[in-house]
Amino acid sequence: MKESKLKKRVFIFFALAKGLTILVILLEWQLRAFTKMEMFGTFTLVLPLFMVYLTLMFKQFVQNRYVDTEKNQASKELTSTFRTTVFFVLPIYVLLIIAGIHGKATHTFKYEEMQTFLGLVESGFGVYVAQIVFALFKTDEEKEEK
Amino acid sequence: MAEKKLNSILITLLFLSLSIYSLAQKKYALKTLEEYQQYNTVYQNWLKNIGVADILSVKQIEIYDNQLTLYLEILGENQNDKLSKWFGLLDYYKKNKDFPLYKQLYKNMINIYKVSPDKANIQIWEGAYFYGIYYDDTLRKIDYKENTVRNIVTHAEVELNSSNYAVSQIRGGTTKAIYDRILVFSKRYFQNKVENFNRDFSYESTRRGTRPLKFTVNNMRQEVLYDEDNIFICDMINWFIDTDKKIDCRPKEYLAFTITVKINEEDKIAEIEIDVAGKYAAFLSNNDPRYYNDMEEDFSYYLKIYTRKFTNEIENYLNN
Numbered sequence: 001m002k003e004s005k006l007k008k009r010v011f012i013f014f015a016l017a018k019g020l021t022i023l024v025i026l027l028e029w030q031l032r033a034f035t036k037m038e039m040f041g042t043f044t045l046v047l048p049l050f051m052v053y054l055t056l057m058f059k060q061f062v063q064n065r066y067v068d069t070e071k072n073q074a075s076k077e078l079t080s081t082f083r084t085t086v087f088f089v090l091p092i093y094v095l096l097i098i099a100g101i102h103g104k105a106t107h108t109f110k111y112e113e114m115q116t117f118l119g120l121v122e123s124g125f126g127v128y129v130a131q132i133v134f135a136l137f138k139t140d141e142e143k144e145e146k
Numbered sequence: 147m148a149e150k151k152l153n154s155i156l157i158t159l160l161f162l163s164l165s166i167y168s169l170a171q172k173k174y175a176l177k178t179l180e181e182y183q184q185y186n187t188v189y190q191n192w193l194k195n196i197g198v199a200d201i202l203s204v205k206q207i208e209i210y211d212n213q214l215t216l217y218l219e220i221l222g223e224n225q226n227d228k229l230s231k232w233f234g235l236l237d238y239y240k241k242n243k244d245f246p247l248y249k250q251l252y253k254n255m256i257n258i259y260k261v262s263p264d265k266a267n268i269q270i271w272e273g274a275y276f277y278g279i280y281y282d283d284t285l286r287k288i289d290y291k292e293n294t295v296r297n298i299v300t301h302a303e304v305e306l307n308s309s310n311y312a313v314s315q316i317r318g319g320t321t322k323a324i325y326d327r328i329l330v331f332s333k334r335y336f337q338n339k340v341e342n343f344n345r346d347f348s349y350e351s352t353r354r355g356t357r358p359l360k361f362t363v364n365n366m367r368q369e370v371l372y373d374e375d376n377i378f379i380c381d382m383i384n385w386f387i388d389t390d391k392k393i394d395c396r397p398k399e400y401l402a403f404t405i406t407v408k409i410n411e412e413d414k415i416a417e418i419e420i421d422v423a424g425k426y427a428a429f430l431s432n433n434d435p436r437y438y439n440d441m442e443e444d445f446s447y448y449l450k451i452y453t454r455k456f457t458n459e460i461e462n463y464l465n466n
Binding site for chain 2: 027028032038105110
C-alpha cells in the first residue's frame with residue numbers, strides 16, 4: 001500500500017472515530033449515565049488530542065489540494081509491518097476511549113476513575129498514536145524545523 | 147565447602163524474611179472489634195479536650211474488609227441544625243487553625259486506636275450528607291471526600307383530634323401510630339412503581355417511634371423525572387426487534403426518605419418533617435445507589451415538586 005492511500009484511510013478513520021466518540025458521550029448523557037458537568041468534562045478530556053491530530057491531517061489535506069499525479073506516484077510504498085501496526089494501534093486506541101466512557105455508564109468506573117483511565121490511555125497509548133500520526137502527516141520541512 | 151556456606155546463607159535469609167514477614171503481619175493486622183471499642187471513650191475525651199464534643203461524638207466503630215471505620219455523629223436538634231453546626235466548625239478550623247480538622251481527627255484516630263493509616267477511615271453521615279476521611283495510598287497523604295447533597299425538606303401537620311391518633315397513655319404511642327400509618331401509606335404508594343417490591347423497598351425500624359422513619363425505594367422509572375421517556379434510539383431498536391421484551395432505557399431512580407414526627411401536645415398537632423434525597427442512573431448500571439448520580443445537580447427542580455406532592459398526599463392521608 002502507498003503512503004498516500006494509507007493517509008487517506010487514517011484521516012477518514014480519525015474523522016469517523018471522533019464523530020463516534022462525540023455520539024457515545026452524548027448518548028450516555030441522554031441515558032443519564034453522565035451529569036451535564038460530567039459530559040462537558042469528558043469532552044474536554046477526549047477531544048483536544050483528537051483535534052490536534054485531525055488539524056494536522058486536515059492541514060495536509062488542504063495543502064495537497066492539486067491533482068499532482070507525479071507526486072502521488074512518487075508516494076512511497078509502505079512495509080506490511082507498518083500497515084499492520086497502524087491498523088492495530090488506531091482502532092485499539094479509539095476502542096479503549098469508548099470503553100472507558102461506557103465503563104462509567106455501567107458503573108465499572110466512577111467518574112474519577114474514568115478520568116484516570118482516559119488520562120492513562122491518552123498518555124500511554126497516545127504516544128504510539130502520535131508517533132504514527134506525526135510520521136504520516138508531518139511534512140519533511142516541519143520535521144526538520146523540530 | 148562452598149555449597150555448605152551457600153546453604154547456610156540461604157537458610158539465614160529464609161529465617162530473616164520469615165521473621166520480617168511475621169513482624170509486618172503483627173504491625174498491620176487489625177485487632178478485634180472488642181479491643182478497639184475500649185478506645186472509643188479515649189477518642190471521645192480527646193474530642194472534649196479540643197472543644198468539639200458538643201458538635202461531634204463517637205457513634206460506633208466497625209471492622210469491614212480489613213478496614214477500621216470510626217463513625218462520628220453530628221449533634222444537634224434536627225438535620226439543619228446539625229449540618230449548620232458542622233459547617234460552622236469546618237469553617238472555624240479553616241479560618242483560625244493551621245492544621246485542618248479532618249487531619250486532626252484522622253491522626254488522632256490512628257494514635258488512639260493504634261491502627262495503621264492504610265487500614266483506618268472516618269465516616270460522618272447525616273441523612274444523605276457524607277464526609278469521609280481516609281489515607282490516600284497513592285498520593286501518600288490524608289484526604290477527605292464530601293458529598294454535599296442538599297436534600298429537599300418539606301413539612302406537614304396532622305391534627306391529633308382524629309380518632310386515629312387518640313393520645314395514647316403509653317409514651318411515644320401516638321408517634322408510633324403516625325409512623326406506622328406513614329409506612330403503610332408509603333408501601334401502598336410505591337407497591338406498583340418498582341420492579342420487585344421486596345427487593346427494592348426497604349425501611350428501618352423506628353424503635354417504637356423513638357427514631358425517625360427511614361425508607362428507601364430503588365428501581366423506579368419516571369417517578370420524579372417524569373420527562374425522562376425512552377430515547378429515540380431505544381424506540382428505534384424496540385421497533386426493529388419487535389419482540390415482547392422491549393428495552394427500557396429510562397433512567398433508574400432511587401429515593402431515600404427520612405421522616406420525623408414531633409408531637410405538639412399543647413396544640414394537639416403532629417409536625418412531620420419529610421426529607422428526601424434523590425438519585426438516578428442509566429438503565430445499564432447496576433442497582434447499587436452508591437454509584438448513582440445525585441438529582442440535586444441537574445434535577446433539583448423535579449425533586450422539589452415531587453417532595454411537595456408526596457408531602458401533600460401524606461398530609462391528606464393522615465388527616466382523614
